[in-house]
Amino acid sequence: MEVKVRIDGVDHKAQAQLMKGTLWVHVNGRTFTMDSGTGQKSRKKAGAGGSSDTVSAPMPGKVTKLLVQSGTAVKVGQAVLVMEAMKMEYTLKCEIDGTIDSISCAVGDQVALGKALVKIKPSAEK
């Protein structure tokens, strides 16, 4: 809905909507979101950052190919699995050197945003 917010005597018109705990605001040609519970700018959803020993789904989609198995030694930047969403393929890569600890998805699985897909045991030496 359209809102009018007065700041220092000046009215600012904006579009705003609360959806599932996220506040959407459009003002002055820009759209941004905020977490309405914390008042913080919406965190990047899990999966974007994720912890570096975990490869998680950066979007909802389907797992189309697993390139590693449990126990496979991997290097930074190595492709570990392929996902498909909205008709495009996305290759997910690991961020650390190590060995594959566990795989919690299978080819053909429809996975949710942020789901942990592959866990990597970091190499012993730092």
Add this chain to the structure above:
Amino acid sequence: MTKMPGKFSRIAIANRGEVAVRIIKACEELGIETVLLHSEADINSRAYRMATKTICIGPAPTAESYLSIPANVNGALAAGAQAIHPGFGFLSENADFAEAVEKAGMTFIGPSAESIRSLGDKVHCKELAKKAGLPLVPGYQGENQEVAHLIQQAEKIGYPVIVKAAAGGGGRGMKLITNSADAAELIESAQREAQSAFGSPKVFLEKYLDRAKHIEFQIFGDSSGQVIHFFDRECSVQRRHQKIIEEATSPSLTDDLRRRMGEAACAIATVGKYKGAGTVEFLLQDGEFYLLEVNTRLQVEHPVTEEVMGVDLVKMQILTAQGDFIHDPKQVRIPRGHSIECRIYAENPFMGGVPSTGLLGHVEWPEGPGRRYEYGFDQGDVITPFYDPMIAKVIVWDENRPRAIQKMIRVLKDSVVFGVHTNIPYLIEILSHKEFVMGTMTTRFIETYFAEALKEPALSETEKKIAEGALLQLRGGGASEAAMATSPWSSFWRGI
């Protein structure tokens, strides 16, 4: 031996999203009823609400619905349609589909199955072009699809090499190989994407031109078989070989190049006995042009041509299929002004463009002179992960290119989409980039200047206060002074 179909009273649409809406509008103007052949996932969409009739042809996965020839043909027959419009993507360039539609006694709105086979298959098209004397990019178009053989061919052509889906278009099943180490993985990936998007894993290879512009000609073959062109579009702004911004006409063509390329486009279309709307794509580098491919269908970016030429390509397609569209020789066809289209993708530009799905909240496409919106979803509809992320197209027209760019930036800033993230901030950055403004961009423009995810600018103090005030009002707090000391939220904004 084609029978004269006569006037249609009901047309089935084998597509979804904004293009289905576009076709419904054309049919409505012609007084023709529509039947939307949709998947289970698409009941929350504008096309579903606008069509005269709707028939569910299968579940969400494309292979079981939008890519299923029997499901589409049977759906159209059951609804009593006399013709099927395939839109773009899905089965629009599938000769078997065109044939199945005709066999079932209906009319396929598009070129004949024979034309699709000779021109639409990227491999056959190149053979035809060779005969017609059109310049081609060096490559491999053989039948041997074994990965090892394809790698061998790629080495022979010399990297960088591009691998493409033979049956494809729209950037799917297309990968750039820069060295032999990645070749196998990329070729296999292209084959899988090709299979998933077009139902055929066949690919071919091409030398990658590294500073080319993508320029295409809109061609149209009328009911009598006469092919003319409706000038050019430039679509050099591409990411992962998918177009993002298109314009008509190209800022890069000299009169001489425009004439020669237009003639070449009509020549190959005429050899291919082309009927209806099609596009001949070229790469232009160092003043030389090469045939890229022919798209035997309506193109996503057709509106920019419609804007500068003052035509309605979708209505022309329908009338041509009915057997009553002949090019008017007295009509002088000269492009007027400049038109730009931006594709609105449901994705997060601040996270490298990962798809964004979910329930659409408030949506606003502000009206104004020279603005046109093609969109498939309204507030309350759901953007699902099953299909292409393009949810809308914004098209502007103005008297010249600088003004059209200026208008587009304003229009994008005024457009509101809540519920899913969109590439609008990304589009605004591109439109403001010096190279785009000068019109000198090549197909490597995005990878050169926009390889990294956009950096999200921090919120200003004013924006934070507006958000705070908005939240209070949405929660029933009424109009308020945002900076009230008693605000329960004020503490949250500190130290962000």
